[in-house]
Amino acid sequence: MKKILLSIGIAALLASPIQAQFTVPALSYPLDALEPHIDKQTMEIHHDKHHAAYVEKLNKEVTANALLKDKSIEEIVTHVSKYNKAVRDNAGGHYNHSLFWTVMGPEGHTLGGPLLEDINATFGSFDKFKTAFADSAKTRFGSGWAWLIVDATGKLKITTTPNQDNPLMDVVKVKGTPVLALDVWEHAYYLKYQNKRPDYITAFWNVVNWDEVNKRYNEAKKKKK
Ligand code: MN3
Numbered sequence: 001m002k003k004i005l006l007s008i009g010i011a012a013l014l015a016s017p018i019q020a021q022f023t024v025p026a027l028s029y030p031l032d033a034l035e036p037h038i039d040k041q042t043m044e045i046h047h048d049k050h051h052a053a054y055v056e057k058l059n060k061e062v063t064a065n066a067l068l069k070d071k072s073i074e075e076i077v078t079h080v081s082k083y084n085k086a087v088r089d090n091a092g093g094h095y096n097h098s099l100f101w102t103v104m105g106p107e108g109h110t111l112g113g114p115l116l117e118d119i120n121a122t123f124g125s126f127d128k129f130k131t132a133f134a135d136s137a138k139t140r141f142g143s144g145w146a147w148l149i150v151d152a153t154g155k156l157k158i159t160t161t162p163n164q165d166n167p168l169m170d171v172v173k174v175k176g177t178p179v180l181a182l183d184v185w186e187h188a189y190y191l192k193y194q195n196k197r198p199d200y201i202t203a204f205w206n207v208v209n210w211d212e213v214n215k216r217y218n219e220a221k222k223k224k225k
Pocket of ligand 1: 046050097183185187188
């Protein structure tokens with residue numbers, strides 16, 4: 001029996017098509033891990049359908065444009081002005097969602113250390129930062145993202161982008177390295193919160209994975225030195 005299974009495994013491996021350049025990263029937590037703040041069904045559709053669609057369309061662009069071959073997602077978004085609108089939207093969609101999944105996690109993360117000190121120094125307090133970030137997310141018209149970034153001078157900044165743009169892109173005004181991201185497209189919250197984007201934003205704070213945000217902050221600061 002073992003031998004048969006092994007043969008089937010090898011046959012499947014040999015028959016599988018060449019690995020696509022981009023794939024949807026698996027979540028590091030179950031789909032229901034963010035409940036009750038972000039519901040399982042939203043996560044399922046968002047990760048397995050929406051994100052997968054960006055990746056599929058991006059891979060199609062890779063097939064059509066040799067310049068994209070073997071480029072990392074960071075390389076593509078950083079020089080996104082070289083490419084068409086479909087690359088901008090779908091490479092952005094892939095980068096943004098990949099980051100978004102990692103900066104969330106089950107409840108219970110707290111923020112401390114140098115990032116907290118920097119937030120206090122830059123925004124006055126952690127609560128003032130949360131208010132400023134939430135206000136930006138609420139007032140982002142239509143679909144888009146809210147970001148906490150480290151800019152080229154090493155300073156923390158809150159910014160927003162429309163559609164699937166992000167602060168790494170050479171086409172946006174406020175540039176920097178993203179350390180925290182919030183998706184404010186309706187598909188991110190409509191099932192549970194309908195038109196109440198502010199309630200979704202309030203709930204988001206419960207599921208921020210501050211360890212990951214802290215890690216991204218440290219890496220971004222190191223790059224500036
Ligand atoms: Mn989304």
